[in-house]
Amino acid sequence: MRISVIGCGYLGAVHAACMAKLGHEVVGIDVDERKISALSAARAPFFEPGLDELLSDVQGTGRLSFTTDMSKTAGSIVHFICVGTPQKKGENGADLRHVDAAMEALLPHIRPGDLVVGKSTVPVGTASRLADLLSEYQPSAHLVWNPEFLREGHAVKDTLSPDRLVYGVEEGSEDHPAVTILDEVYSGPLADGTPRLVTDHPTAELVKAAANSFLATKISFINAMAEVCEAAGADVTSLADAIGMDDRIGRKFLNAGIGFGGGCLPKDIRAFMARAGELGADQALTFLREVDSINMRRRTRVVELTRELCGGSLLGHRVTVLGAAFKPESDDVRDSPALSIAAQLQLQGAVVTVTDPKALENAAKRFPELQYESDLDTAIAGADTLLLLTEWQQYKELDPFEVSSGVAGLRILDGRNVLDAAKWRAAGWQYRGLGRP
Template sequence: MRISVIGCGYLGAVHAACMAHLGHEVVGIDVDEQKVSELSSARAPFYEPGLSELLEQVLNTGRLSFTSNVASASGSDVHFICVGTPQKKGENAADMTYVDAAVAKLLPYISEGDVVVGKSTVPVGTAARLAGLIKEIQPLAHLVWNPEFLREGHAVSDTLNPDRFVYGVEDGSEDHPAVAVLDEVYAAPLSSGTPRLVTDPPTAELVKTAANSFLATKISFINAMAEVCEAAGADVTSLADAIGMDDRIGRKFLNAGIGFGGGCLPKDIRAFMARAGELGADQALTFLREVDAINMRRRTRVIELTRALCDDSLLGKRIAVLGAAFKPESDDVRDSPALSIAAQLQLQGAIVTVTDPKALKNAAKRFPELHYEPDPVNAISKSDALLLLTEWQEYRDLDPYALSPIVAAARILDGRNVLNAEKWRAAGWTYKGLGRP
């Protein structure tokens, strides 16, 4: 099929490349000329495993192109809206500027029978509003809401082999003409057994925010349990193993640590609360305020534990921070708890060096006052304390025996509870986990 993808940031670039890989003729459209140039040269403007290789492969087929000219959307059968919905400055609500602008620019190029597909995470009710705008210009076009469920670090595989598809169509019916169109777009994964659900647009819009809110709640729950475990002398990792054996709960996302970050979970739960308030249903989501508060409190807790690890004083202490990205296999530092902690430590008098395999360039833009070192051994050298805050595999594999001679003091705070505490202690390190005795 002929497909246009409006917005070639993280979501759009991955989606465009994957749709071309599935055999469609795809044009990616973005207002950022530099981004268009990089993508056209098979260079991803962000780190995502496998994306650059996929871009090169599909660009060579001639099925994928990138442009800043929205008129190139003309002639496409399906138009995907993949722009960002960041948090508004000074508010919890989502900023719909980019979605509205994308649809407004696309309107003149929508033809009879075209399907406009929203993939951005938006406040419930957005689809109905945008559908009205589209119908005014082209009554025989259709709007579908088809939320994305990408995990950074796994976005290519999540797009090509998703765990489900959700189509939000106007009448919520399998017989809606847009359903057959999207089935053709996703024919390959559907034929491999990927389940799909056809529903109404409000339900489809709620799926992503509801899912993210549930995951955030689960993470904050186990982090709250970590606080209780520290007070009681219990082990939160064993606790998580035990309650995770209950198949009603499950073990996934029950990993205590420094909390969640990134460009989705924090802003999505805040936008969800804001939209519920607009709908008069704010009481239903008051628990998310505590979910958010627990998450932010983890950062403060790490500062307290680091101070205690450094003999109750941060002033002049050399702290090596392993990790700047909000999660491994990503260069995304948006609302990164690791980077926030590093900045707070420096504000309180510590001499902080941050290292990360992929995210240092983005981190330096966010916090230019911090010192960055690409070589982890150099970052760790002569440190008074080592903080593992992003669980990259190369940090999990560090040898405590090899590191002991190069540090000023053998002290480590495992902010993700991924290290072997017995091994580090046997090597002479003072080891501190979160919620672990």
């Protein structure tokens, strides 16, 4: 099947490469010439494990190409819209300019029977509006909403072997002709046992917003428990283990720490709240305001704990922050808690150095005033205090005895609760975790 993918950012580039891997003939389209140039050379403009290798592999087959020319969608039966929906400046709502622009540019090239498939995370009601627009141009074409559920660092696997597929079609009918076409697109994962659910447009749009909101709620819940544990002298890690054994709750996403960040969870829960307010259902989601508040409060708490660790003052204290990306196996620094904390520490007088295996270039664009060092040994040399804020494997595996020889002070704050506290203390370190005695 010939497929076009409109928008070649994180979602689109991964989706285009994976669709080609599944055997389809794919053309990826984006207005950014530099992005297209990089992808055409089998280089992803961002870090995602396995993606460069996948791009090289499928481009070698001739099934994948990239261009800025929208007319190259000609011949495609299915058109995926994969553009970003950032948060509006000064507001909580989602900015749909890129979605609308993609649709408007695509419409003149739609043929009878074509399928336009939205994958971008959008406020409920967007699909219905775009479906009406599509029917005006091409009454026999169809619009489907097919939300993505990618995890950064695992995006290739999540696309090739998703844990579920959701098709949002008019009236949610299994007999809709779009269902048969999408089943052919995803024939590989479906043959491997991926469950598939057909819904109406609004339900499909809400699935991603609801899933992200639930995950954010779970993270903020355990971080709220960390606050209680600190006040009570309890251990939030053991608490999470205990309640996670209840199969109604589960252990995943119950890791207390500095909170969530990235380009999805924070902006998606805010957009969800904003849209619920527009629909008159704002009271149903008021708890998300506290979820967001707890999450942002974690950053302030880390700054407070660092000050305590430094003897009550940050002025002139040399702090090395281990991690800039919002999560490991990614170079994404959007709404990164680690970078936010580093910037706050510097504003309060600390001398901050940030290191990260992949994200320093992006971090320097966001916070050019911070000092960055790619070499780990150089970054920690002479540090008075270490802060582990992104749980890259190489930081989790640090040997406290070896690290001792390169630092000026034996103080470490484990912002992700991933280190062996007993081992670090045995090596002479003053160790602090979050929600741990």
